Amino acid sequence: MASEKPLCLKGEKDLPELVVSLGSMLWHRTGSWRYLRPEYREKPAPCGHACPAGNDVEKFLRLASEGDFDGAWRTILAASPLPGVCGRVCFHPCEKACNRGRYDRPMAIQAIERFLADQASVRGLAIEAPPIGSSPDRVAIIGSGPAGLSCAYHLRLAGIKPVVFEAEGALGGVLRHGIPAYRLPKDVLDREIAMLAAIGIEFQTGRRVGKDVPWEAMGEYPAVFAAAGAHRGRRLGIAGEDGGGVLGGLEFLRQVALGLRPDIGKRVCVIGGGNTAIDAARTALRLGAQVTMVYRRSKAEMPAHPEEVEEAEREGVEIRFLLAPAGVAREGDGIVVEFQRMALGDPGADGRRTIVPAGGRNVFIRFDSILVAAGEDADFSFLPPAVRAEKGQVVVDEWGRTSEPRVFAGGDMAMSSRTVAHAIGSGRRAAMAIARALAAGGPAEPATEAAETAEAPPGGVEPVPFEAVNTAYFEHAERCRMPVLSMAERLKGFAEINLGISADAARAELKRCFHCGRCTACDNCLIFCPDMSVRRRPDGKYEIDYDFCKGCGVCGQECPRGVVEMKLDKERRQ
């Protein structure tokens, strides 16, 4: 403390040699000058926040960038058992959300996920699952698509034994019987399913619930997760639709996946604008057909992923817009399809423009066959009426709980967002709810509050906005390119188009990540603090000495990734 006697320096000899206080100034808590208060708050990065499967994307990128590829793979596995699948077919909303996309181009997250999955497979890594608990409880899962697989996997990680009933002879749902091999080679799916079988998930194939297994048999399970997908092709509702030469798009894909070669002739018409339509068109191309896709609306309204549409066009699929099928007539050994010309109208409830007849004469086009891909509906006929369904979906809450206490549902049959990642996420959340319900002693309602805490991402909900990233610390760098099969090679068959990136390319790509919201112990705050009020903690991260921090905000400004936040200091405000 300052001395109690009044300071009296008589002469030169009492003064210090340089202009400096006579004693330590530690007593002077300059923190009292503070108005703003810096705080370290790690926040979710937008990538992981956008992942419907709940992947901690930033974390796996971080571990991978540190060279820990195995740890990175295991991080993905904490959310999803299908990184090899998602690394290929996920529509990667993470990349759309990636802050780097506003700087140059987003991180190639999907390519890295695939790289990690493929290298884990090469290295023979296996899933580590805890032993199955002593409880005899088993949970029934209906459908082995991504939703069913995910639910089974997460239940198994919770020590619960799942039994999966699958109507088809092979596992995987749309991954097996829908998505063509040029996008998702079946050995990739096989190896990920094999890992699930290896941890003791029981699969019963060729067992359709409601037919091969009565619904009543589900009564022996304390919980059931229904994930039967949506497979019933919608009809066009036009004359001549039911005759020969007309095949459902998904059914066509299924037959091809089963190794059958449906006779579609040379000139093939694909009706529709969604994923099934695109995959059917590209598959037909590979069977040697000339393919014309016809869509009622315009390109902007196509539900298919834009990248897929682009690829289809590059491969030679012709797409015609604003033509609605009006009738099918048979002429000789061919088919003539009549189309009505359409025009775009006002935006509808989903934001997409609706269509109205444009007038003018109808268009007639001759084909050998038609593949109808006008959407798929779910079939709930195997479910008891007590499980409520509305607008073609089983009604569920965010934990997959249906109106029937014991019954949970997820995936395409219960969600309007029909993607692999959404299906995986729904399976995971349902597994958590089921596990909690079983732990609570039966099919009781899971405590929503506890559930939310368990699910809440670290440190808050709002992801780091681009504006919080200090881009001065990041050099522009080119995004890695996915090597692809040449056009000529592609059309010869069903070989995978995307060849995967090399380890070197992955390492270079990983350097691009901002690691939004995550303290990487870069030392910037420590170095720039003009008051030396930032201290390193034993865990390598930092703490602020509020006794001396004046709240200048330099640490917040210089934090490259939005971890340090400046807040109004509550103590100071009073």
Place this chain on the structure above:
Amino acid sequence: MKKVIMGNHAVSYGVRLARAEVIAAYPITPQTQIVEELSEMCSDGRLKAKFVKVESEHSAMACCIGAASAGARAFTATSSQGLALMHELLHWASAARLPIVMTNVNRALGPGWNIWTEQTDSLAQRDTGWVQLYCEDNQEVLDSTLMAFRVAEAVRLPVMIVYDAFFLSHTYEPVDIPSQEDADALLPPRKLEKGTFMDIEDPRTFSNMTPPDYFMEMRFKLERAMRRAKDEFGRAAGEWKKLTGRDYAAIETYRCGDAETVLVAASTAVSTARVVVDSLRGKGRKVGLLKMRMFRPFPYREVVDVLRRTRKVAVLDRNISFGSGGIFATEIKAALSNVPGHPPVYGYIAGLGGRDITPGTIEEIFDRTDRNGVPDDPITWIGLKP
């Protein structure tokens, strides 16, 4: 080990041997190679120092002030306009008692734009509280750099090493590069006494408000330190002589013993003057030479001891204080003014903006001094084109 190197690189070697810890600099002709070489030394690990690129000389000095305040051995180099831009901080560095070492390569200030040598830039900073040492050759440049750190740290004042643009900065000469051992013997690591540097363990307030009650005392201490710098330089030079055999002092005399006319000069002109003195001595003329190495602190006693015995003093100034005269001449006059019966001082200005000072120039100065009575005008221009 002897190497043939340019004057600028002699500085770089000196700074490396001094184990400087922070170097902040902004490039300016004719100083550039000093920091260029130092940056390479830092990048290839020969010198373990933090090299800070800055956006101006003002920042360079600010950075050195910060580094030195935190206890580091800090160095910068500049020239001419760059030095002028630092002016405010030169005062700060000395009054904060920071042992910063800086090289200033003498260069004329513009306009007219001129990159050649002239001493006005450094002499214009004479009142900033910096020790100033003027060098004659590349060996002296290197040795002075080492001694500068020693003096600076001993008395806690900044030191400026000064030499001529091009005549030394870009001229290659054989230079003995001292061993690291010798350098370390002369210059141990900077001693950090409690309460004199920014220490996180013992935080203090620095450079605080100092009211009229105490301000003069602080200035008194600075002046006292300045005076000590001369003794400390003597001590360092003594030790250096033991280590290397090379002899340095605040001033040097040449054939002054019985000289009737003594020429006072600094920097490379001294070498030329030595030749002229020899040749005039050969013709029986009693001429001598006084080399000013140290300009701040001004070595009054040493200068007076030499000059009081002579009949006439000529001062060669490669600089000008407009409206007054050559700056060395002004100082020499002041030094002699209280000596009863002191010799008259003739002030000559030559070689501004890099114009050559040839043996002819110096002979003309001796001739005019010997021939003429004391001119009324404090300035006699030599080599001025009429």
